[in-house]
Amino acid sequence: MLLLDTSRYPVEDRAEVLRGGLAELAGVDLLPLDGDALMKLRFRAWDVGDGCSLLHAQSSGFHFARRPSRDSCDASPVIGFSMMPAGGARFSQQDRQQVVPGGGMFIAEMSEAFTCRFAESSEGINLQIPLEVLDVPLRDVRKAARWLPLSPVYPLASQHLLSLLRYTKEFDAPHPSGQRAALHVLRAMVKSFAD
Amino acid sequence: MALILDTSDLPPGRRAAAVAEVIHFSGARTRIVYNCPDDEVSARFEHFTVGQAQVLKSRKSPLGLITTPAALNGAQPDQFVVSLRVAGTATHSHAPGRLLRPGDLFAMNLWRPYEYFDDGGENAGFHLPLERLGLERDYVARASEVIHTSPLAGQLQRHLQILFRDADAISKGLAAATVAQATADLVRAALISAVDEEPSRDGGSDQNLTAVVKSYITRHLADPDLGAERIAQAMFISVRQVYKLWETEPGPLGQWIVERRLEAARHDLANSRGRSQTIASIARRWGFADSTHFSRRFRQAYGMSPREWRHTHGTSVTTDPCTHSR
Numbered sequence: 001m002l003l004l005d006t007s008r009y010p011v012e013d014r015a016e017v018l019r020g021g022l023a024e025l026a027g028v029d030l031l032p033l034d035g036d037a038l039m040k041l042r043f044r045a046w047d048v049g050d051g052c053s054l055l056h057a058q059s060s061g062f063h064f065a066r067r068p069s070r071d072s073c074d075a076s077p078v079i080g081f082s083m084m085p086a087g088g089a090r091f092s093q094q095d096r097q098q099v100v101p102g103g104g105m106f107i108a109e110m111s112e113a114f115t116c117r118f119a120e121s122s123e124g125i126n127l128q129i130p131l132e133v134l135d136v137p138l139r140d141v142r143k144a145a146r147w148l149p150l151s152p153v154y155p156l157a158s159q160h161l162l163s164l165l166r167y168t169k170e171f172d173a174p175h176p177s178g179q180r181a182a183l184h185v186l187r188a189m190v191k192s193f194a195d
Numbered sequence: 196m197a198l199i200l201d202t203s204d205l206p207p208g209r210r211a212a213a214v215a216e217v218i219h220f221s222g223a224r225t226r227i228v229y230n231c232p233d234d235e236v237s238a239r240f241e242h243f244t245v246g247q248a249q250v251l252k253s254r255k256s257p258l259g260l261i262t263t264p265a266a267l268n269g270a271q272p273d274q275f276v277v278s279l280r281v282a283g284t285a286t287h288s289h290a291p292g293r294l295l296r297p298g299d300l301f302a303m304n305l306w307r308p309y310e311y312f313d314d315g316g317e318n319a320g321f322h323l324p325l326e327r328l329g330l331e332r333d334y335v336a337r338a339s340e341v342i343h344t345s346p347l348a349g350q351l352q353r354h355l356q357i358l359f360r361d362a363d364a365i366s367k368g369l370a371a372a373t374v375a376q377a378t379a380d381l382v383r384a385a386l387i388s389a390v391d392e393e394p395s396r397d398g399g400s401d402q403n404l405t406a407v408v409k410s411y412i413t414r415h416l417a418d419p420d421l422g423a424e425r426i427a428q429a430m431f432i433s434v435r436q437v438y439k440l441w442e443t444e445p446g447p448l449g450q451w452i453v454e455r456r457l458e459a460a461r462h463d464l465a466n467s468r469g470r471s472q473t474i475a476s477i478a479r480r481w482g483f484a485d486s487t488h489f490s491r492r493f494r495q496a497y498g499m500s501p502r503e504w505r506h507t508h509g510t511s512v513t514t515d516p517c518t519h520s521r
Contacts, residue, residue: 135435152364153374156357163350177384178350184377185354187433188370 004043014039022064026055031063031115046168048179051078051130056165061087061120066113077131079141080108081186083161087122091115096146105158107145125161129183136190143193153189160185199240207234214238214255221251223305224266228259230312243366246375247428249322250362254282259312267308273325275335276303277342277382279355283316289339300352302339302386306332319359321378328383329407338386345389351381372428380432404432405440409451416456419482423448456481457496460489464501465508474501 004021006014018041019030025043040060048054082089082105089100093114100106102122108114110128118124131138148154160182167175200217202210211233217240218227229236238255280295287293288310290301297316303309306325328335342348358365358378365374408426415421427434441448460481463469469477478489478501493501 135433151370152361152368153370155361156354156365156374159353159357160350163353166349167346175347175350175384175388177381177388178347181350181354181377181381181384184373184380184433188373188377191373192368192370194369 003045004041006039006041018062026064027110028064028066031065044168048127049176050133052133052179052183053128054164054168054179055126055128056124056168057118057126058123059118061118061122063115063117065115066110076111077138078110078128079131079134080110080126080128081157081161082106082108082124082126083158084118085123085125085162085165087119089119089122089124090117093145103158105148105154105161107141107148109141109145125165127161127164127182127186129186133183134187134190136187136194140190140194144190147193148189151189151192153185153192157182157185157189197242199242201239202237203239207236210234210238211236214258218260223260223262224268225260225262226266228261228312230257230259230314243362244371245321245358245362245366245378246372247323247327248375248379250319250359250366251322252281252317252319252359252362254317255313255315257313257315259310261310262308264308267306273332274305274322275325275328275339275382276305276320276322277301277351277355278303278318278320279352279359281317281319281359283314285311285313285316285318287311289336290343291340293343298352298356300343300348300355302342304332304336304339307336319355321355321358321382323375323379323382326407326410327379328386329404330383330386334390335386338390341389342385343389345385347381347385347388351385354378354381373433376432405443408437408440412452413455416452416459417480417482419484421452421482452482453492454496456483457493460493460501461497461504464505470505474505477501 003025004017006018009017015030018039021041021043022028022030025045039062041062042058044056046054082091082100084100084102084104086102088102088104089106091098091100091106091108091114093108093112098106108116131141134141144151151157160178163178164182167178200213202213205213211229214236215227217238218225236256236258238253241252243250243252278301280297280299280301282297285295287295287301287303289303289307293299293301295301303320304325325332325335330338345351355378358374365371411426412421415425418425423434423437427437432440438448444451460477460483463472463477463480464474474490475486478486483489483492490500493504497504499507
């Protein structure tokens, strides 16, 4: 479902709309960026069951962060698998800094502090899965996050995130079986880094 | 990866026989029709084990495969294959009315008669046991013919393209079993969504899968490592999913397995073949590594020791009127 589309608001209100929308919908803070006033963001999200959610953002580029102060609100870790169908991103969490090219993927611990900057004309998909549903140890998730492109399952996982998005474009919701297959493949990708 | 056959290593005169040997060795009871002179026959077969499933990639000169009911004779293993045509065109009677072109998705049911013809080129297939799908044979047969119309066909097709391309790396890694599980689930979902009918009248997919799990357990009671993890590997589902499936059953999974084992052992203790064997060997046969543990569980279940059970049963046999009449 469509949650936010800044093109519906006057230019002078967009930064504020965006700031409020991101805080409320994604639990992240908008960071200052040149040209904030002209910023465009189209943001959609779906509850896909089992505590998982799928987010899709198309933007003219924006910079956002999750602050450490929010961490105490979260009971259990939620892992975000992100894929950039268009444009790239710069992502930073703990001591990990990644430049993600268009078509690339990265993993975020959604309950921990991070910063992320989407490039101009970028598009991002984010599938958020509670760790207990992902059913893998957190240490494997962290190892995977660091070495992700080395997984033999990386291209398959990337394709599944794209497939979920493609399906939402046709039916405005991911197919439950397609989503389950994506979950298995993402789990497989993390498992490929198990000790 | 195992390279099963590459005819470029063989003299031209031996190639056709080698191709036939590989096809028949794989269990396919089929007649092969070569659509080129024998000395122009060529083939390359590659095989990968992905978890409990198999990936088979083939590149060959033009041929046809004809499998008749008589050739099957009820002996064909219940293998389901979901394939992609990789290069060249082909026709398959399980994909009626379609000329299969590169990238096309189709399914084969190896328990059914079929006719397949191609102009050479390449195929890649994901092979899994029919029982893993938890669907009736006839249902799978109907759904297989229209699998390409499923709303999930695109996702499955792209999944298979990457799986087949990266099969070597995936099969060697720790993730192989989970990828096989994802693939099997996606295939099942594509089949169900391709036909506009529920897979069974009296139960959903979970009930079907529970029945499959029970059938697997019954056939593998002798495996001492039989448990949630082994079942999960065999069924391409997670351990968590095994326990979730079992939530609707009256007792714990482990208890169900032990009860089936005890029942099988009790039967052996009583029958003529089992009576010539030691209690410890019967216990081992049914997955009890420790005979003391077996005796304790047996007594808990039936109120007497295995020895007493055997003795009681032996008495009943000797009092059989037929035995007395001898």
